[in-house]
Amino acid sequence: xxxxxxxxxxxxxxxxxxxxxxxxxxxxxxxxxxxxxxxxxxxxxxxxxxxxxxxxxxxxxxxxxxxxxxxxxxxxxxxxxxxxxxxxxxxxxxxxx
Amino acid sequence: xxxxxxxxxxxxxxxxxxxxxxxxxxxxxxxxxxxxxxxxxxxxxxxxxxxxxxxxxxxxxxxxxxxxxxxxxxxxxxxxxxxxxxxxxxxxxxxxx
DNA sequence: CTCGTCACTTTCCATGTCGGAAAGTAGGGC
DNA sequence: GCCCTACTTTCCGACATGGAAAGTGACGAG
Numbered sequence: 691x692x693x694x695x696x697x698x699x700x701x702x703x704x705x706x707x708x709x710x711x712x713x714x715x716x717x718x719x720x721x722x723x724x725x726x727x728x729x730x731x732x733x734x735x736x737x738x739x740x741x742x743x744x745x746x747x748x749x750x751x752x753x754x755x756x757x758x759x760x761x762x763x764x765x766x767x768x769x770x771x772x773x774x775x776x777x778x779x780x781x782x783x784x785x786x787x
Numbered sequence: 788x789x790x791x792x793x794x795x796x797x798x799x800x801x802x803x804x805x806x807x808x809x810x811x812x813x814x815x816x817x818x819x820x821x822x823x824x825x826x827x828x829x830x831x832x833x834x835x836x837x838x839x840x841x842x843x844x845x846x847x848x849x850x851x852x853x854x855x856x857x858x859x860x861x862x863x864x865x866x867x868x869x870x871x872x873x874x875x876x877x878x879x880x881x882x883x884x
Numbered sequence: 885c886t887c888g889t890c891a892c893t894t895t896c897c898a899t900g901t902c903g904g905a906a907a908g909t910a911g912g913g914c
Numbered sequence: 915g916c917c918c919t920a921c922t923t924t925c926c927g928a929c930a931t932g933g934a935a936a937g938t939g940a941c942g943a944g
Binding site: 835856858 | 890891892893894
C-alpha cells in the first residue's frame with residue numbers, strides 16, 4: 691500500500707544522470723566536454739543522457755559559437771532544479787538521513 | 788575509462804532495493820510481508836530483489852516456524868550495512884549534500 | 885493419507901534501459 | 915572540395931525489471 695514514492699524520479703535516479711544533475715546544480719552552466727569528463731562517459735553516452743534530461747524539461751542545452759567553434763553548454767532548468775531537489779529529498783527520506 | 792565512482796553500488800542503487808535497505812538499516816530484523824507492504828511490491832518481485840541482496844551478501848534471510856507457519860524475516864548483514872552506508876555517502880557526495 | 889492453504893520461489897515472457905561502436909551532421913578553416 | 919572539431923543518431927547485443935502463473939515445502943483439516 692505504501693507503494694507511494696512521491697518524488698522518486700527515474701529520469702534523475704539513473705547514476706549518470708544523477709551525476710550530471712549533481713554537477714549542474716552547483717553551477718549556472720557547464721560545458722558539454724566538462725560534464726563528459728567529470729562523469730567519465732563517452733560523447734555518445736553523455737549526449738543520450740542529456741537528451742533524456744532535456745526531454746524531461748530538466749536541462750537546457752545552449753549552443754554558442756565561441757572563438758569560431760560551437761560550444762555546447764548545459765544548465766539545469768528551474769524544473770530540473772526542483773526535480774533534483776525533490777529527488778534528493780526523497781533519497782534522504784528513504785535512506786533515513 | 789569508466790568514471791571513478793568508488794562506492795557506487797548498483798545492487799543497492801536500484802529503487803526497490805534502496806528502499807529495502809533503507810527499511811532494514813533502521814531495524815534489527817523485519818518480516819518479509821512487512822517489507823513487501825512497505826515497499827509496495829508483489830511477493831515475486833520482493834523475493835527476486837531480496838535474492839539479489841542475499842547473493843551480494845547484504846541481506847540475511849531467516850526462516851522461522853512461528854505458530855506453525857513459516858515466517859521469513861530479513862536483516863542486513865554487516866557487509867550490507869557497510870555497503871549501504873558507503874552508497875549513501877556516495878549519494879551525498881554526488882548530490883552535494 | 886489426501887487435499888487445501890499459506891508463504892514465499894522460480895519460471896516465463898514482454899518490455900525497457902544501457903553503453904560501445906560506428907556512421908551521420910553542422911559549422912568553420914585551409 | 916576536403917578536413918577537423920564537436921557533438922548526434924543509429925545499430926546492436928547484453929542485461930534488468932515487473933507481472934502472471936506455476937511450483938515448493940510445511941502444516942492442519944477431514
